[in-house]
Amino acid sequence: MSTGLKTSNDLNSEKVTTPSENSYVKTLKGFFEEVTLLTKFTGRFFREVIRPPYEVSEFLKQSYLIGYKSLPLIAITGFIMGLVLTIQSRPTLAQFGAESWLPAMVAVSIIREIGPVITALIFAGKVGSGIGAELASMKVTEQIDAMEVSGINPFKYLVVTRIMSATLMLPILVIIGDVISLYGAYIGVNLKGDVSFDLFFVKIFEKLVFTDVFPAFIKTFFFGFVVALLGCYKGYNSSKGTEGVAEAANSSVVYASLMIFILDMVAVQVTSLFT
Amino acid sequence: MKKETGNKIKLGIFVSAGFALLIIGIYFIGERQQLFSRTFHVSGIFKNISGLQIGNNVRFSGINVGIIDGIEQMTDTTVKVDMLIEEDTRKFIKKNAKAIIGSDGLMGNKIVSITPGTPGQEQLSDNDIIATEQPVTMDDILIKLKVTGDNAATITNDLAVVMTNIREGKGTIGKLLMDTTMANEVDQAVVNIKQGAGGFKQNMKAASHNVLLRGFFKKKTDKKE
Numbered sequence: 001m002s003t004g005l006k007t008s009n010d011l012n013s014e015k016v017t018t019p020s021e022n023s024y025v026k027t028l029k030g031f032f033e034e035v036t037l038l039t040k041f042t043g044r045f046f047r048e049v050i051r052p053p054y055e056v057s058e059f060l061k062q063s064y065l066i067g068y069k070s071l072p073l074i075a076i077t078g079f080i081m082g083l084v085l086t087i088q089s090r091p092t093l094a095q096f097g098a099e100s101w102l103p104a105m106v107a108v109s110i111i112r113e114i115g116p117v118i119t120a121l122i123f124a125g126k127v128g129s130g131i132g133a134e135l136a137s138m139k140v141t142e143q144i145d146a147m148e149v150s151g152i153n154p155f156k157y158l159v160v161t162r163i164m165s166a167t168l169m170l171p172i173l174v175i176i177g178d179v180i181s182l183y184g185a186y187i188g189v190n191l192k193g194d195v196s197f198d199l200f201f202v203k204i205f206e207k208l209v210f211t212d213v214f215p216a217f218i219k220t221f222f223f224g225f226v227v228a229l230l231g232c233y234k235g236y237n238s239s240k241g242t243e244g245v246a247e248a249a250n251s252s253v254v255y256a257s258l259m260i261f262i263l264d265m266v267a268v269q270v271t272s273l274f275t
Numbered sequence: 276m277k278k279e280t281g282n283k284i285k286l287g288i289f290v291s292a293g294f295a296l297l298i299i300g301i302y303f304i305g306e307r308q309q310l311f312s313r314t315f316h317v318s319g320i321f322k323n324i325s326g327l328q329i330g331n332n333v334r335f336s337g338i339n340v341g342i343i344d345g346i347e348q349m350t351d352t353t354v355k356v357d358m359l360i361e362e363d364t365r366k367f368i369k370k371n372a373k374a375i376i377g378s379d380g381l382m383g384n385k386i387v388s389i390t391p392g393t394p395g396q397e398q399l400s401d402n403d404i405i406a407t408e409q410p411v412t413m414d415d416i417l418i419k420l421k422v423t424g425d426n427a428a429t430i431t432n433d434l435a436v437v438m439t440n441i442r443e444g445k446g447t448i449g450k451l452l453m454d455t456t457m458a459n460e461v462d463q464a465v466v467n468i469k470q471g472a473g474g475f476k477q478n479m480k481a482a483s484h485n486v487l488l489r490g491f492f493k494k495k496t497d498k499k500e
Contacts, residue, residue: 061279064286071289172293179296205303209330213304217297 041233048156058161067169074177082181086188103200104207106185115178120223124256128231132252135235136245163228170224215271226259313362319374319407327385333358335389340364369396376410
């Protein structure tokens with residue numbers, strides 16, 4: 001059963017190269033080919049995601065693996081992030097005699113920007129590479145072909161479930177990560193000061209507004225989506241044996257990280273239009 | 276199968292915790308923005324709002340009781356500021372209360388402070404317009420500082436001229452402090468007074484032995500005894 005999708009290798013084999021083509025043109029062509037294939041891959045995801053049957057069991061399994069299993073890593077990094085950010089910010093604020101602003105400043109930084117982006121980058125490192133490597137190894141060992149033969153839609157079973165899980169789990173990880181970060185900030189504030197938990201809590205919510213929380217929360221869905229999408233794309237279209245597995249895992253993380261920053265920049269610009 | 280059920284339970288706890296934290300966060304932010312409490316509207320007309328923004332706090336007796344809900348330019352010189360204030364505070368704010376734009380510390384946000392008004396007055400109604408006082412802007416303070424500085428400069432210049440004159444021995448105080456001739460003359464005058472007093476004493480002694488005046492001096496001595 002054919003998936004109807006051409007891999008980058010298929011296109012490369014069809015491509016006629018002339019000696020006059022320099023390496024820049026080749027790179028540019030390769031880039032646009034990748035963009036086309038990725039767009040087709042994304043389009044196929046949206047077609048498959050609405051079409052029954054739904055792989056609910058696999059979706060729940062992936063959500064557990066992608067979401068719950070990433071929690072310890074996100075929690076530890078979140079805690080350290082809040083603690084370090086507070087410790088590093090204190091001397092600058094102390095110079096202005098504005099140490100009482102420390103909780104609010106750290107809270108706004110974590111919730112608006114640092115929490116979502118750092119969590120998404122760690123998520124890309126753990127989940128994106130995992131998906132890329134897993135699907136690539138399934139591809140090179142022809143497990144995906146075997147699924148097609150046995151009548152299972154591998155795209156729906158492997159790709160749709162993973163992308164949906166990552167899209168929905170990352171926002172939850174970010175929320176929990178933000179809260180743990182704020183707890184780290186509370187510890188950081190109290191290392192050289194004496195701020196009660198109640199006062200810290202009041203100071204945080206004194207400066208936070210919905211325009212801080214919602215754009216930051218909404219962009220995490222996009223971060224989760226691109227991390228899993230690129231992981232699945234790279235893994236699903238890999239070749240070249242074990243070398244292809246390593247390349248898929250590596251490029252998944254690299255492109256996902258880059259896309260997170262690009263999406264974040266776009267999100268900031270879009271948010272600034274409405275605030 | 277058992278493991279799968281356990282994993283589903285863990286996933287359920289994880290997702291529920293995430294949603295619960297999100298809802299708690301939304302509740303506390305919403306509460307600060309008066310979304311979940313009963314409120315009433317009050318407006319004030321200002322000439323200059325000094326950078327006041329929607330969402331800034333409204334304070335009454337130093338307590339945050341509301342937020343700025345809207346800012347609207349009415350004419351070229353007037354700005355209408357709508358405030359959303361907690362219903363519980365309404366009974367303390369009288370009709371003649373005043374709204375003043377201030378600042379939350381030196382570097383803090385702008386705030387609106389409401390003074391309570393006089394007791395016995397009626398309490399505010401919904402959508403009332405309350406009296407305002409123009410805020411003291413940083414520009415006003417700088418202008419006053421400049422005037423004070425200019426005055427200080429004039430005073431110190433005059434003082435410098437006076438001190439120079441004194442040092443040069445000009446004028447009464449200058450002569451008194453700096454001219455040695457005057458001091459010598461004063462010394463000589465004191466010497467003369469001393470000499471005059473000695474001569475006068477001798478004259479009086481001679482007069483007491485005089486026949487004409489002896490009786491008078493004797494009477495005086497008797498009276499003393």
